[in-house]
Amino acid sequence: MGMSMIDLYSVPSAHLLCCRATKDMSKVPPAPPISTQTACMIAVRDNRDRAAFALLFDHFAPRLKGFVMRSGSGAAQAEEIVQDVMLTVWRKADQFDPARAQVSAWIYQIARNRQIDLLRKERRPVPEDLFKGAVFEPDASEVLVVEQEAEYLKAALRQLSPEQRTIVEKAYLGELTHQEISTEMGLPLGTIKSRIRLGLDRLRHVLKDMR
Amino acid sequence: MNAITHHSPDSLLAAFAAGVLEHPFALVVASHISMCLDCRATFEAHLAIGGAVLESGATAVLSSDLKGATLSQLDHPVTPRPEYGRKGIFPSPVVEALKGQTPRWKSLGMGARQSILSQGSEGSVRLLYIPPGQAVPDHSHNGMELTLVLQGSFSDSTGRFGVGDLEVADHSLEHSPKADDGAACICLAATDAPLRFAALLPRLLQPLFRI
C-alpha cells in the first residue's frame, strides 16, 4: 500500500528508538526503519508534533471516511466522525503503544467506539486500561514485529477469496451480528489464523511482561 | 492464585472488537478482557485485523476544509469524560456502569441479591450475589446468557467457575448453578431475554422483581 519510509532523523523520538535499537539488535541486522505512520504517531505522542499529525491526517482521514461511509454513515456525518476520531488520536496519543498495536489497529478501535457512541447515544464499555500511567520503554524490536505483522495481515487479507474477504470486511465494519460472525467467519478466520496466532503469542508475551 | 479456565469464545471477542455486541454482553466481555490477558491478546489481534481492513479499504474524498478545521481544533479545551478505575472486585467497566457507586442490592429471597446495571430492549445486565452453598434458582434461558465470576465460585453441570471465568450459556442449557462453599459468589450476568426463574417466584411476579 505504498507505506513510504520516513527520514527518521526528522522525527526525534523515532531517532531515539533507532539508537536504542542498534544496541539491542546486534543479533538481528539489518534493522528496517519503522513505518511513517508509527514514527508520526510517536512524534505526536512524545513531542505534540503538528506536522506529524498532519501527515497522519493525510493518510488516515480519507480511509476513515471511506470506512465510516461503508458502515452506514452519510457523507456529512462521516466527516464529523473523521474529525472526531482524528482529534481523539491527538488527545489520547499518550495511550498509543507501538509495541502492542499498529497505528491502524489503534485508530480502528477509536473509530468503532465513536461510531457506536453516536449511534446508540451511550458509551460503549471498554476494557480496563491495565497499563495506565505506565512508561513505555520503546523496545524497537517489538515495534518492528508489530509492523511486520501488519504487513502479514494485509497480505493474508489479499489472499482470501473474494467471498471470504467480503465476509471479513463486513464483520469488521460492524455489518455482521455476533451470530453471523460465529457461523460465517470460521473459514476466512481459519485462513488468517496462523498469522493471528503468531501475533497472539507475541501479544500475550508483551502483555504479561508489562504487568 | 486461581487461573482462568473458562474463556470467551473467539466469535464473541471478534463481535466485541467490531462493536456489534448488545450493550449487556459488551459490558461482560469488556469485564472479562479486563481480567484475562489471553482474551485481551485475542481481542487486540481482532483490532489488528480491523486495522488491516481500514488500511486496505477504499478511500473517500474529503471536503477541502476538513483538514484545516481539524488542525485548528487541536488546542481546543475538552472536558474529558469521567474515567473509572478498578474498585475492589469490580473491574473498571463495571465500576463505570455503577457510576463509581457501590451496588444497590435488592433481595431475591433466600439470601440471594441482585443489582440491575441496565435493562432494555437489548437485554439486561446485573450483578448477582449468591450466598455460599446456595443454588441459583433453577432457570432456563430464551437466548444467550453470559456469566462472569467476580468473587467466589459456582459450579454447575458444565464445570466449576472461579474468579475471572466466563460461562456462555444458551437456551439448550439447563445448568442449575450452585455457589460453592467459602465466600459468597458475586457474578456479572447478562442476558438478551428475561430470565424465567422456575423455583423461586411465580411467573406473574417477575415484572415486579425484574428478573
Ligand SMILES: [Zn+2]
Ligand atoms: Zn479469557
